[in-house]
Amino acid sequence: MDYLFAVLLSSLSSASILLIATIGLAVVFxxxxxxxxxxxxxxxxxAYAALTATQQGVPFILSIPIAVLLTMIFGALVEILIIRRLYGRMFDTMLATWGLSLALYQCAVIIFGTVSPGIGMPQMSIAIGEYSLAVYPLLMIVVAASMLIGVYYLLTKSVYGMKARAAIQVPHMARAIGINSSNTNTLTFAIGCGLAGFAGAVLLPIVPATPSMGFAFVIKSFLIVVVAGPVTLAGSALSAIGMGGGASVISSFMTSVAGDIFFFALTLLLLRFYPLGISSRWRFKL
Incomplete structure (x- = not known):
């Protein structure tokens, strides 16, 4: 029972890490x-912004908001220079962001190299019978829940959230009542990028900064958002826990390859029976 409880807790932590990496994409998509x-x-x-800040003597906890701010600024520039011209052209947007992905990857290789020093995980653990689990990965459960609640209230209870949803759903009506759709869209994209930057920074002790670190998340994150369907936040949370947590449980009892096979097989199965996403028939839409 101790081993089973440790596996379940570790799997929930893994699912939370995947959800943290997914929320920014869920907002943008x-x-x-x-x-x-x-x-x-x-x-x-x-991740690199937080790593650079810590190397300059900034405490890790303070490097996280610095990374978020820098990523938001960069995301706003990307929206203004690239994305703004491609709304309504999904295929062109995919090509443009794929090209941006390649360019950023190569820039990271040139600037930082292929290997970067890590910052180390806090050496705290909890004992479950004969088994020991690191505290920091378990803390990601709380971080993921806090992110979900924060983003939910931002998009549903704030003036900005109402403007953002109006600017996307009925842009002509939003402009008619005085909402600057362009600025709102820029801020929304910047927030999505800032959430991605937060993920890279807060996961830095677990996932060291490398030019290819994003590859470990982007495919599974995208599949989680697709499986989630129109109820973006709640659907993504359920998908991450079910798919990511299930894959982690399989990996614990078998191999990581078996866990990945489970993840992608479950994705295919869910999309077969819910082609519009698991939340397509839910009543609430966020």
């Missing part, structure tokens, strides 16, 4: 309809 194939590189951007 679910709210704006933009498929950002450079999402993994925004995670990388946040």
């Amino acid at each position: 679910g709210l704006m309809g933009v498929i950002n194939l450079a999402h993994g590189e925004f995670i990388m951007f946040g």
Whole structure:
């Protein structure tokens, strides 16, 4: 029983880590309809920003908001220079963000090299019978829940959230009542990128900063958002826990390859029976 409880807790932690990496993509794709194939590189951007800040003597906890701010600024520039011209052209947006992904990856290789020093995980653990689990990965469960609640209230209870949803759903009506759709879209994309930067920074002790670190997240994150369907946040949370947590449980009892096979097989099965996403028939839509 101790081993089973440790596996379940570890699997929930793994699912939370995947959800943290997914929420930014869920906001951009679910709210704006933009498929950002450079999402993994925004995670990388946040990780390197936090790593650079800590190397300059900034405490790790303070490097996280710095990484978020820098990633948001960079995301706003990307929206203004690239994405703004491609709304409604999904295939062109995919090509543009894929090209941006390649460019950012190569820039990271040139600037930082292929290997970077890590910052180390806090050496705290909890004992479950004969088994020991690191505290920091378990803390990601709380971080993921806090992110979900924060983003939910931002998009549903704030003036900005109402403007953002109006600017995307009925842009002509939003402009008619004085909402600046362009600025709102820029802020929304920047927030999605900032969430990706937050993921890269907060996961830095677990996933060291490398130019290819985003590849480990972007495919599974994208599949989670697709399986989630129109109810972006709740659907993504359920998908991440079911698919990511299930894959982690399989990996614990078998191999990591078996866990990945389970993840992709479950994705195919869910999309076969729910082609519009598991939340397509839910009553609430966020």
